[in-house]
Amino acid sequence: QKEVEQDPGPLSVPEGAIVSLNCTYSNSAFQYFMWYRQYSRKGPELLMYTYSSGNKEDGRFTAQVDKSSKYISLFIRDSQPSDSATYLCAIRYAGNNRKLIWGLGTSLAVNP
Amino acid sequence: GAGVSQSPSNKVTEKGKDVELRCDPISGHTALYWYRQSLGQGLEFLIYFQGNSAPDKSGLPSDRFSAERTGGSVSTLTIQRTQQEDSAVYLCASSLGRRSSYEQYFGPGTRLTVT
Numbered sequence: 001q002k003e004v005e006q007d008p009g010p011l012s013v014p015e016g017a018i019v020s021l022n023c024t025y026s027n028s029a030f031q032y033f034m035w036y037r038q039y040s041r042k043g044p045e046l047l048m049y050t051y052s053s054g055n056k057e058d059g060r061f062t063a064q065v066d067k068s069s070k071y072i073s074l075f076i077r078d079s080q081p082s083d084s085a086t087y088l089c090a091i092r093y094a095g096n097n098r099k100l101i102w103g104l105g106t107s108l109a110v111n112p
Numbered sequence: 113g114a115g116v117s118q119s120p121s122n123k124v125t126e127k128g129k130d131v132e133l134r135c136d137p138i139s140g141h142t143a144l145y146w147y148r149q150s151l152g153q154g155l156e157f158l159i160y161f162q163g164n165s166a167p168d169k170s171g172l173p174s175d176r177f178s179a180e181r182t183g184g185s186v187s188t189l190t191i192q193r194t195q196q197e198d199s200a201v202y203l204c205a206s207s208l209g210r211r212s213s214y215e216q217y218f219g220p221g222t223r224l225t226v227t
Contacts, residue, residue, distance in 0.1 A: 008152070032214040043116070043203050043218025044155070088155065090214075098213040099168065104154040 001026055006089055006103030015112050019076040023089035023103045026070065030101075031094035033065050035074045038086045038105065047087075048074070079110045114138070116219035118204050124225045125194055133189045133222045137206030144187050145207075145216060146179060150200040161187060162210055194226045 006023045013019055021035075032051050036044035048063045050056045056063045064073040072091075076083055089103040117136045125131050137144050146158040157171040161181045172178070176195075181187040191198055201223050205216040 034214050041220070043205070043220050044216075045218065046215055049214050092214050098210050099157065099160070100213060100216070102155040102157075104152070 003101045004103045008104050010107040012109045017079050019079050021074040021087050021106050023072050025091050029093050030091040032092040033072050034090040036088045081110050081112050084109050116217050118219035118222050122223045128193055130192045133202050135187045135204030141206035142209050143207045145205045146189050147203040148200045196226050199226045
């Protein structure tokens with residue numbers, strides 16, 4: 001079993017839709033939870049991070065962590081064609097091991 | 113300020129040749145990471161530098177791969193005797209320090225094709 005599981009999609013939605021992207025993880029020692037966005041032929045860029053259960057909002061984006069279920073989500077409201085990208089979840093252990101464990105990424109297309 | 117830069121952006125090489133990939137991190141970032149990204153494989157960690165030392169080389173796939181960092185800044189990833197399975201995008205990232213590893217800044221990558 002991989003430490004982080006993420007459905008690679010692809011996911012295709014109409015403009016304005018609410019998008020839900022998800023990852024599950026296996027180790028309760030994970031502490032930091034990140035979402036990165038990667039446009040085609042670019043490097044990933046950090047969208048949001050959180051280290052506690054619950055919701056964190058930033059504009060149209062909401063990151064949600066449920067530590068009891070080992071489940072993280074990214075919601076995109078009022079999706080735009082410019083949101084078309086691959087979204088990668090990444091998780092980090094607590095303590096001295098600061099290595100990030102990455103999901104495979106979900107490819108999202110928002111159609112005008 | 114300037115972001116992370118990588119060169120070359122594309123590299124086509126023949127099987128068996130050696131290649132060098134370069135990364136210039138953000139100024140002041142002490143932590144530097146190399147990853148490999150292949151279609152359908154996600155981001156594969158290769159090596160992590162803190163300053164000029166590499167406390168974690170666990171992701172290097174074989175002894176054909178090596179990396180160094182000088183002056184706490186520029187890093188070079190060298191692949192010797194390249195094989196076709198080395199074809200991938202090689203990404204470099206930096207962060208302010210190890211504690212900030214959750215916030216990594218990536219370069220655009222070097223797309224390596226081994227023919």
